[in-house]
Structures are given as C-alpha cells and as structure tokens.
Amino acid sequence: MWRMWMQRATLCCVLLETFIYNAQGLNMCMSGSATSCEECLLIHPSCAWCAQEDFGIGRTLPSRCDFTSNLVKRGCDTRYIESPQSSVSVLKNDHLSSKGSGWTHTNVVQIMPQKISLSLRPGDQTFFELQVRQVEDYPVDLYYLMDLSLSMKDDLDTIRNLGTKLAQEMGKLTSNFRLGFGSFVDKNMSPFSYTAPKYQENPCNGYKLFPNCVPTFGFRHILSLTDKVDRFNQEVQKQMVSRNRDAPEGGFDAILQAAVCKEEIGWRKEAYHLLVFATDDVPHLALDGRLGGLVQPHDGQCHLNEQNEYSASTQMDYPSLALLGEKLAENNIFLIFAVTKRLYVIYKNFTALIPSTTVEILDQDSKNVIQLIVNAYNNIRSKVELSVWDHPEELSLSFTATCQDGKPLPGLRKCADLKIGDTVSFEVGVEARSCPPRGTDQTFTIKPVGFKDRLEVTVDYQCDCKCTQRAQTNSSMCSSIGTYTCGTCRCESGYLGARCECQEGEAGSMYLSACRETEGKQICSGRGECSCNQCLCYESEFGKIYGRFCECDDFSCARHKGVLCSGHGECHCGECKCHAGYIGDNCNCSTETSPCVSDDGQMCSGRGNCVCGRCQCTEPGAFGDTCEKCPTCPDACGTKKECIECRLFNSGRLADNQTCQRLCKDEIITVETLKTDDPGAVLCPYKTDNDCVMKFTYSEHASGHSILTALKEPECASGPDALTVLLAVVGSILLIGVVLLGVWKLVITIHDRREFTRFQNARSRARYEMASNPLYKQPVTTHSVETDFNMFGKSYNNGGL
Known part of the structure; x- marks a missing residue:
C-alpha cells in the first residue's frame, strides 16, 4: 500500500513538474538539444525521443526530444516513442518464519523478499518494500573476551563459575546457546610490556602483592564455542593474570582476531553472534604501534598459530576503528563493551564509530556481568537496523521505516522497542544518478545489522534505446556518408547537417x-x-x-564551498539538477531527516526544526545534534527524573528495561551528599511516591555528554513506629489525666485548707470569757450613786455604795 502510494506520488510529481515547465515555457527536454536518443533519456525521466523517420519534415531544426504528450501532438506515432520506465521484479520471496512454528535453524527466514531485480532509468526513482521479523528461540553464540592484565585479578575470581550461571539465564531466552572464552593483555614488546630478561617468564617478578604471573601475550583463544558450559568453568579456573607496562590494553587486536577467525572460534552462520569485551581500561588505537616501531597497518586477517595465540602481535599495528567496524559487520557480530563506570563515556563514543556495538557498565569485580549480558542481548533483539553493502556510486537510496505502530517514518532505516515476533517493514527508494559503462553488472545487498539474512538486489540500467538496434550504416537517408539510427543521422567525420549534406x-x-x-x-x-x-x-x-x-x-552552476552543485547534483545548462535526497540552488541541503530524530522518536527532540539534515534548535538553551541537551528547558528536570527512577530504582514510566536503556543514556553518578556549587548544573528535586524527596543535578560537559549526579537514596523522614505512637498517645492521655487529677487535688486541698483556716479563725474568736460577753448580765449589779447630804452642818460626798 505504501509503495503504491509512493509510486503514484512520484508519477504525480513528474506530471506536475512537466506541467510547470510547459506553463513557464522552460521545456527541459528541448533546452538540452539532445542529439541522440540516449542523450535525451539522460536529461529527465519525463523526456521521450521520437524515432519516427518522417517526424519534423518541413521544420528547420526538428526536436525529437520532448515530453511524450508534445511529441504525440506534433505527429509522432506512439510506436516510435522511446521512453523506458523503471520497474521492480521479485526473484525470490520466501515467507517469513513464524515464531513457535517448529522450524529448523538452517531454513529460518527473517527478511522478505530475498532477491529482486531493478530496471532503472536515470533520474526516475522507484520503490520496493522489504519486511523483517526476528523469530523466537534463535541460536546464540557468545564469546567472552576478557582482559587478563593484573588489575582484572578480582574479576577473574568472580567469573570462575560464570558458564553455569550464564547458561541458566540465557536458557530462558534461547534453547540453543553456546559459550566460548578468550583473553588478552597487550603486545609483548617495549614500550607496551616489560621486556627485561627477568620479566620474560614472570612479568610480576618483584611485585609484592601478586608475585606470580604468566608471560605477557597479545590474544589467546582458549575455548571454542561449545554447549558444554562445564568446560568453560574448567578453562577459566586454569587462567592466571599477566602484566603489561602501560595503562592501555591490546583489546582491539583481540576483538579483530575473535571476529575474523571464524573456524577457530566456531561461529555458526545460523546464530546470533555476541562478543563480550570485558576490561577496566582504555584500548590502544591504530598508530599507537609506531611507538614500538610497528609501521605495518593491520591486514584484517586471522593470525592464530598452533597454540591459538595471535602470532602477528609484534608485527602489525593495532587495527583502526573503521577496520573493526567492517569486520564485525562482515561477520554479523554484535560487540558488547563491558567496562567500568569511569570508562563508560569513552567506549560510548566508540559505539558511534563502530556499528552494532553497545556499552554496559561493569562492576569493579564483574559481579553484574550476567545481568549485563542479558540486558545487552535484550537491547540488541529489541531493534532492527538496515545496512547497505557494495552500494554502487551511481545509485541514490532513501528509506522509510514502518515500525510496530504502523506509522511511516521517512528518512529512518531502523526500528526500536520491538518484541520477538514483531514484523517491521521498510520502503526503499532507488534512483540511478547516471549510467555505468555498458556491460557492467551491478548488485548490492541490504541486510539487518547482525543478521545472516539479506536481500540481494540486481540492477539493470535503462540507458539504451531499442531503436538503436535497427541502425543502418551508410544509409541513403544520411547521403550514404552516415549511420541512420533512431530517426537521426550520425555523420562521418568532416560532414554535418541533418542528412550529412554539408561539409565542415x-x-x-x-x-x-x-x-x-x-x-x-x-x-x-x-x-x-x-x-x-x-x-x-x-x-x-x-x-x-x-x-x-x-x-x-555543465560548469556555470552554483557552487558550495567551491564544489559544483555541492557534489550532490549535476550541472545542466546553468541549473543544478540535484540527486535524490538533496534540494537547493546548489544542492547543499539534504532532505534526510534521520539525523534529526532523537532517541525518543521526536524530530529535534521537539525543540527545533530539521533544516538540510541538521537540527536548528528554537528552544532557548537547547543544543546538541538533535537538540536533546537543554538544562534550562522547563521540562529538563522532568525528563531526567524518569531516567533517575528507572536506572536507579527500576520504577516510573520507563521502568521497562529496554525502554530505559534506549532513552536514558546519560551517565549517572550516585553520591551520599549532593553538592550544588557547580554553576553549570541544574538542581532538580522531586517528590517520590513514598513522600520522600529525591534530588539530582543535571549538567552538560564540554565533551558533549550529559552527567546526572543523584543521591543514592531519597531523603525520607523516618516513619513513626505504630506501637510507639500508640503507647505515646495512651501515655500522654494518662499523664494528662494524672496531671489534671493532681491539679484538681491541689486546688481542692488549698480550698479546704483555706476554709479550715477560716473556720479555725472563727472558732478562735468564739472562745471568749463569759464576762466579756456583752450580752451576759451578772445577776448582781453594782451601781455607784453619788449623793450629797448635809449632816450637822457638814457636807458629805458618797462616791458610791
């Protein structure tokens, strides 16, 4: 349905373009003044050539190259019109395997169709569709490649029983699992290792903590892929660490050998290939070997000797990232970097340069290695990404992905967040830019990254006209001095004219x-x-x-940085004719939108516009390739909060492991106490479901990566104990009651005492002498009466009786 829609849209565009050119009087077919049918076909897909013999009689300079409709109007019979069209033929189209259908691993089909043929006219874009489905219970080959330098001694102790545990966990995902083991240190030469005679047999000689080590080696293949996990445990238990001189290791040498030595390692064609690379330090890169005098670049070949050791370690330089990516993709190997936290950013940058690689954080002693592998495997199987091999220069490809939601996503060639058994489809647009030399057979391959299944595409170019097969040499139509072909004369040297009638x-x-x-x-x-x-x-x-x-x-067109038509178009009569996927006066503007799609599926993270294949951020403070970095944006804290919850506490909306791994790629550092003195960091507090307060800071470093610094645990007020609260309440009530009773008792006592005192006082006043009672009267009263009497002439005063 999508292909039919695209083909109709393309036809409409061609017709519309034809109409516009006719309306403006800019007939591109006639302006090119094509002198042959082949030249006409190259001008534009809508141009046609009239090979009719008597076409244009009576005209001074007839133009046989024009739009088909114009040629018909001017009297050209449709039988003589040359205008080939692009087409698609499906050659092999086996149906996709269904999950749980009882298939054998040798006939699994995960991509449909498997082989097609394209017949392309230059400039005419055609479309075809392919479908991809990851089947259930697919075989898995896992090769564990371990750094055995001295610093990895505790990790070696941890993985001694890894085989059994890993087989149990992987058994939940596939019933056909095989495991292998290899180790590496570094090149046994100066300045990478200790080369003095006393260190040759024991490079730890004189080292007090670990006095015994095995001699330094580059890469050693120890156990080929096998389903006997006990053998893995036995071989690991035999291993001893070694010692090199500088900090970087020779891990890239080991990765390349593990990838290209297919027979020695035992990689199966019908299996997923996982290569786990465990280390605690950075690797040596290409050109580092020159420090030791190694100037020969790595040849990308297998160099294992009879002892299964890398024999060219001291002969060739370390491999480059490009060579590693090529060999891993060529052998369908998914590389998993299992590294410590401090190296996460470094190896994360490597994944952008090496396809089909992921990075997982390894604990200091590798305790989490099993969960790490399971997570990486689930992450790998949750996405499908197409890669193109042997892409001819004459072709331009475009992709439109239709993932599980059924919505077409132009410019994308990958789908994520898939479940086993999900079917996704991709619409592929193919356009021929030019014609290759005649007789050149061209093919290219489209395959999902890491799959053995592939789509083989054979390309045939419609660059020749059928009328050339009827060419007549020394024809009378050409005055017997030229070749008559497709209605025109090709005159011999020295002759000119429509019929070769003139001499130069x-x-x-x-x-x-x-x-x-x-x-x-x-x-x-x-x-x-x-x-x-x-x-x-x-x-x-x-x-x-x-x-x-x-x-x-073909040279007076607009240029970009000195390059004609930016190198993405052809100069035609002063105007750039852009290749598919580019627009603009000088073809410098790409229509590809996939670089603008952020990890969450939004265009420019919803903070900008995709212009010429690059994001132009419109949100103040936003930056990054997809405007994904924006510490000052209102939703920055909210976005990072979900990553904190799923990464640290496995909770929240993104708790699903696959979704969390895909959307939350920032480095997270946990601390006991959060410091907020960094002026470039944004403090983000939020309240958890348990009413605790979680705090973290969000900052962007100069290297371009984001760092989240969060508390190990949310700040929570300790919850009260129910029994303690009950006892406290009851005790408080009893205490208050006792206090109230005491107060009441005290008040009553004071009141009683006051009353008693008052009574006592009253009683004391009642104790008086009877005589002193003013109401009491003696039965006998005495009164003094003063009388004056005169007796015998004397006066007497009686004071009383």
Missing part, C-alpha cells in the same frame, strides 16, 4: 539566422561557430559547452 567549413548568410537564439544575439552565443545551419560549440577546459545555440554548459 561551409558557411554562408543563409545559415547564420539558424545559429542565433533570437535576433540581435551573438551567433552561437559567442561560444561556437555556425556551420551548415547548426552551431559547432567550442571546447572548454572547464567542461562541456552544448545546446542548439551553445547557450548551455
């Missing part, structure tokens, strides 16, 4: 008017000579001058 050098006023584009303009545009009613264009050191009036050339 003949000129006259009767022909000059036919050599001017319009009256008043120069003859042949000043860039040619008029001979026999037609222009002979001069040669130029800059390129080709052509056209009916020598008005066109």
Whole structure:
C-alpha cells in the first residue's frame, strides 16, 4: 500500500513538474538539444525521443526530444516513442518464519523478499518494500573476551563459575546457546610490556602483592564455542593474570582476531553472534604501534598459530576503528563493551564509530556481568537496523521505516522497542544518478545489522534505446556518408547537417539566422561557430559547452564551498539538477531527516526544526545534534527524573528495561551528599511516591555528554513506629489525666485548707470569757450613786455604795 502510494506520488510529481515547465515555457527536454536518443533519456525521466523517420519534415531544426504528450501532438506515432520506465521484479520471496512454528535453524527466514531485480532509468526513482521479523528461540553464540592484565585479578575470581550461571539465564531466552572464552593483555614488546630478561617468564617478578604471573601475550583463544558450559568453568579456573607496562590494553587486536577467525572460534552462520569485551581500561588505537616501531597497518586477517595465540602481535599495528567496524559487520557480530563506570563515556563514543556495538557498565569485580549480558542481548533483539553493502556510486537510496505502530517514518532505516515476533517493514527508494559503462553488472545487498539474512538486489540500467538496434550504416537517408539510427543521422567525420549534406567549413548568410537564439544575439552565443545551419560549440577546459545555440554548459552552476552543485547534483545548462535526497540552488541541503530524530522518536527532540539534515534548535538553551541537551528547558528536570527512577530504582514510566536503556543514556553518578556549587548544573528535586524527596543535578560537559549526579537514596523522614505512637498517645492521655487529677487535688486541698483556716479563725474568736460577753448580765449589779447630804452642818460626798 505504501509503495503504491509512493509510486503514484512520484508519477504525480513528474506530471506536475512537466506541467510547470510547459506553463513557464522552460521545456527541459528541448533546452538540452539532445542529439541522440540516449542523450535525451539522460536529461529527465519525463523526456521521450521520437524515432519516427518522417517526424519534423518541413521544420528547420526538428526536436525529437520532448515530453511524450508534445511529441504525440506534433505527429509522432506512439510506436516510435522511446521512453523506458523503471520497474521492480521479485526473484525470490520466501515467507517469513513464524515464531513457535517448529522450524529448523538452517531454513529460518527473517527478511522478505530475498532477491529482486531493478530496471532503472536515470533520474526516475522507484520503490520496493522489504519486511523483517526476528523469530523466537534463535541460536546464540557468545564469546567472552576478557582482559587478563593484573588489575582484572578480582574479576577473574568472580567469573570462575560464570558458564553455569550464564547458561541458566540465557536458557530462558534461547534453547540453543553456546559459550566460548578468550583473553588478552597487550603486545609483548617495549614500550607496551616489560621486556627485561627477568620479566620474560614472570612479568610480576618483584611485585609484592601478586608475585606470580604468566608471560605477557597479545590474544589467546582458549575455548571454542561449545554447549558444554562445564568446560568453560574448567578453562577459566586454569587462567592466571599477566602484566603489561602501560595503562592501555591490546583489546582491539583481540576483538579483530575473535571476529575474523571464524573456524577457530566456531561461529555458526545460523546464530546470533555476541562478543563480550570485558576490561577496566582504555584500548590502544591504530598508530599507537609506531611507538614500538610497528609501521605495518593491520591486514584484517586471522593470525592464530598452533597454540591459538595471535602470532602477528609484534608485527602489525593495532587495527583502526573503521577496520573493526567492517569486520564485525562482515561477520554479523554484535560487540558488547563491558567496562567500568569511569570508562563508560569513552567506549560510548566508540559505539558511534563502530556499528552494532553497545556499552554496559561493569562492576569493579564483574559481579553484574550476567545481568549485563542479558540486558545487552535484550537491547540488541529489541531493534532492527538496515545496512547497505557494495552500494554502487551511481545509485541514490532513501528509506522509510514502518515500525510496530504502523506509522511511516521517512528518512529512518531502523526500528526500536520491538518484541520477538514483531514484523517491521521498510520502503526503499532507488534512483540511478547516471549510467555505468555498458556491460557492467551491478548488485548490492541490504541486510539487518547482525543478521545472516539479506536481500540481494540486481540492477539493470535503462540507458539504451531499442531503436538503436535497427541502425543502418551508410544509409541513403544520411547521403550514404552516415549511420541512420533512431530517426537521426550520425555523420562521418568532416560532414554535418541533418542528412550529412554539408561539409565542415561551409558557411554562408543563409545559415547564420539558424545559429542565433533570437535576433540581435551573438551567433552561437559567442561560444561556437555556425556551420551548415547548426552551431559547432567550442571546447572548454572547464567542461562541456552544448545546446542548439551553445547557450548551455555543465560548469556555470552554483557552487558550495567551491564544489559544483555541492557534489550532490549535476550541472545542466546553468541549473543544478540535484540527486535524490538533496534540494537547493546548489544542492547543499539534504532532505534526510534521520539525523534529526532523537532517541525518543521526536524530530529535534521537539525543540527545533530539521533544516538540510541538521537540527536548528528554537528552544532557548537547547543544543546538541538533535537538540536533546537543554538544562534550562522547563521540562529538563522532568525528563531526567524518569531516567533517575528507572536506572536507579527500576520504577516510573520507563521502568521497562529496554525502554530505559534506549532513552536514558546519560551517565549517572550516585553520591551520599549532593553538592550544588557547580554553576553549570541544574538542581532538580522531586517528590517520590513514598513522600520522600529525591534530588539530582543535571549538567552538560564540554565533551558533549550529559552527567546526572543523584543521591543514592531519597531523603525520607523516618516513619513513626505504630506501637510507639500508640503507647505515646495512651501515655500522654494518662499523664494528662494524672496531671489534671493532681491539679484538681491541689486546688481542692488549698480550698479546704483555706476554709479550715477560716473556720479555725472563727472558732478562735468564739472562745471568749463569759464576762466579756456583752450580752451576759451578772445577776448582781453594782451601781455607784453619788449623793450629797448635809449632816450637822457638814457636807458629805458618797462616791458610791
């Protein structure tokens, strides 16, 4: 359905373009002044050639190259019109294998179709569709490649029983699992290793902590892939560490040998190939070998001797990243970097340069290696990405992915967040830019990364016209001095004219008017000579001058950084004709949108616009290739919060491991105490479901990677104990009751005492003498009466009686 829609859209575009050119009077087919059918076909997919013999009789200079509709209007019979179209033929189309259908591993089909043939006309884009499905219970070959330098001694102790445990975990994912083992240290030469005689047999000689080591070696293949996991344990238990001199290791030498020595390692064609690379340091890169005098580049071949050791370690330089990526892809190997946290960013940068690689953080003693491998395997099987092999230069490819949601995604060639058994489809657009030399057979291959299944595409170019097969030499139509083909004459050297009727050098006023584009303009545009009613264009050191009036050339088009049409188009009569996937006056603007799609599937992370294949961020403070970095954006803390929850606590919306691994790729550092003195860091607190407060900082480093620094545990107020609370409440109530009773008792006591005192006082006042009672009267009263009497002439005063 999508292919039919695209083909119809392409046809509509061609018709619309034809209409626009006709409306503007800019007929591209006629302006090219094609002199042969082949030249006409190369101008534009809508151009056609009329091979009819009597076409154009009566016209001075008939143009046989035009739009089909114009040729028909001008009297050309459709039988003589040459206008081949692109087509697709499916040669092999076995159905996809279904999960749980009881198939054998040798006839599994995970891509459909398997072989097609394309017939392409230059400039005409055609489409075909392919489908991919990852089947369930697919065989897995896992080769464990371990750094056995001295610093990995504790890791070696940890993995001594790795085989059994790993087989149990992988048995949950596949019933056909094989395991192998290899080790590496570094080149046994100066300055990479200790070369003094006393260190040859024991490079740890004199080292107090670990006095015994095996001699330094580059790469040693120890156990071929086998389903006998006990053998893995036995071989690992025999191993001893070695010692090299500098910090970097020779791991890339080992990776290349493990990839290309297919028979020795035992890689099966019908299995997923996983190569686990465990180390705690950085690797040596290409050109580092020159420090030891190794100037010969690595040849990419297998060099294992009879002892299964890398024999060319001291003869060739370390391999380059490009060579590693090529050999891993060629042998369908997924590389898993299992490295310590401090090396995560370094190896993460390697994954951008080496396809089909992932990075996982390894604990200091490799305790989490099993979960690490399982996570990486699930991550690998959750996505499908197409790769193109042996891509011819004459072809331009475009991709449109339709993933599990059914929505077409132009510009993408991969799908993520898939489950085993999901079917995804890809629409592939193919356009031929030019014609290769005749007789050249071209093929290319499209395959999902890491799959053995592939789609083989054979390409045939529609660059020749059928009418050339009826060519007549020394034809009377050409005055017997030329070859008549496709309605025109190809004159022998020294002759000109539509019918070879003129000789070179003949000129006259009767022909000059036919050599001017319009009256008043120069003859042949000043860039040619008029001979026999037609222009002979001069040669130029800059390129080709052509056209009916020598008005066109292929070098006067717009340039970008000094490159004509930016190298992404052809210069045609002063105008750049861009290849598929590019637009603009100088073809410098790419229409590819896949570089603008962020990990969450949004275009430019929703913070910008995709212009010419690059994101132009519109959100203040946003930056990065896909505008994914924006510490000051309002939603920055909210976005990173979900990654903190899923990575540290396995909770939240992204708790699904595959989703978390895909969307949360920032480095996370956990600390006991969060410091906020970094001016470039944004503090992000939030409240958890348990009403705790989680805090982290988000910062962008100069190297371009994001770092999240978070607390190991949220800050939580310790929850009260229920029994303690109950006892405290009951105790508080009892205490308050006792206090209240005490207060009441005290008040009553004070009141009683006051009353008693008052009573006592009253009682004391009641104790009085009877005589002192003013109400009491004595039964006998005495009264003093003063009387004066005169007796015998004397006065007497009686004071009382």
